[in-house]
Amino acid sequence: MSSLRNCVPRPAHKERSQPQARKKFGLLEKHKDYVIRAKAYHKKQDTLKILRQKAAFKNPDEFNFKMINSKTDGGNHRPKDEVNKYSAEELMIMKTQDIGYVFQKWQSEKNKIDKLTSSLQCTEGQSSRRHVYHAEDREEARELETESRSKSDISARGIPREIKKKMDRSYRDLEGRKSRAKGLEKLYVDMSMQKELQKKGRKRKLREDEILNPNGKPVYKWRADRKR
Numbered sequence: 001m002s003s004l005r006n007c008v009p010r011p012a013h014k015e016r017s018q019p020q021a022r023k024k025f026g027l028l029e030k031h032k033d034y035v036i037r038a039k040a041y042h043k044k045q046d047t048l049k050i051l052r053q054k055a056a057f058k059n060p061d062e063f064n065f066k067m068i069n070s071k072t073d074g075g076n077h078r079p080k081d082e083v084n085k086y087s088a089e090e091l092m093i094m095k096t097q098d099i100g101y102v103f104q105k106w107q108s109e110k111n112k113i114d115k116l117t118s119s120l121q122c123t124e125g126q127s128s129r130r131h132v133y134h135a136e137d138r139e140e141a142r143e144l145e146t147e148s149r150s151k152s153d154i155s156a157r158g159i160p161r162e163i164k165k166k167m168d169r170s171y172r173d174l175e176g177r178k179s180r181a182k183g184l185e186k187l188y189v190d191m192s193m194q195k196e197l198q199k200k201g202r203k204r205k206l207r208e209d210e211i212l213n214p215n216g217k218p219v220y221k222w223r224a225d226r227k228r
Contacts (some may be wrong), residue, residue, distance in 0.1 A: 092198060099191045106184040109177055116174050120167065193220075201225065 018028040029037075070077045135141035197203070202223040211219050 077227060088198070092195070095191070095195045097196065099188065099195060102184060102188045102191060106181060106188055109181040109184060113174065113177050116170060116177070120170055120174070194216075196220075 015030060016028065018025070022028075049057050066077065070079050135144055152210075197220065203220050206219045206221055
């Protein structure tokens with residue numbers, strides 16, 4: 001009997017929309033929308049009630065760590081400056097961890113660049129390995145160059161449009177990864193320099209006339225210490 005009841009078509013109950021005269025008030029609120037709005041309202045009211053009770057029963061003489069870790073500035077509580085929060089050893093450990101993470105991301109980008117470059121070369125019909133041809137004279141060198149160019153043109157002409165779009169997208173991705181790897185390399189070198197400067201030992205920054213090949217980057221020289 002239940003299966004026969006399911007075979008009979010039932011009318012679709014449609015919800016009433018907002019009347020044309022009340023379109024400026026937005027969508028017509030249904031009962032389920034009212035339930036969500038009412039629950040959110042009562043949740044906020046319960047939170048305010050709990051906060052009022054805490055404020056009413058608060059002991060003003062109770063000790064709190066904010067009393068010694070903050071100061072009042074114009075009636076507003078502000079935390080004190082934590083200049084010496086970490087020791088030199090802790091700062092060195094954190095700096096080492098940061099450098100290791102940057103180095104790992106740099107190596108990962110380099111591996112992805114190599115993999116993407118080899119796949120693009122294989123797609124274009126080129127080998128990832130470089131072939132070196134030796135010519136006896138200039139005439140033979142020109143013939144080899146012309147032959148290699150004609151092979152590359154034929155391979156590029158036979159690529160379908162969809163594959164060419166994917167290749168263009170891959171080339172843009174390759175350029176982005178190269179710029180990202182270059183930035184990570186620069187960041188790794190700068191962080192390594194900062195870490196070395198934090199170590200013990202007398203050092204000084206060299207002047208422009210003392211550097212053999214100046215490139216605009218600071219160069220430091222450490223004083224040689226005699227090891228015991």
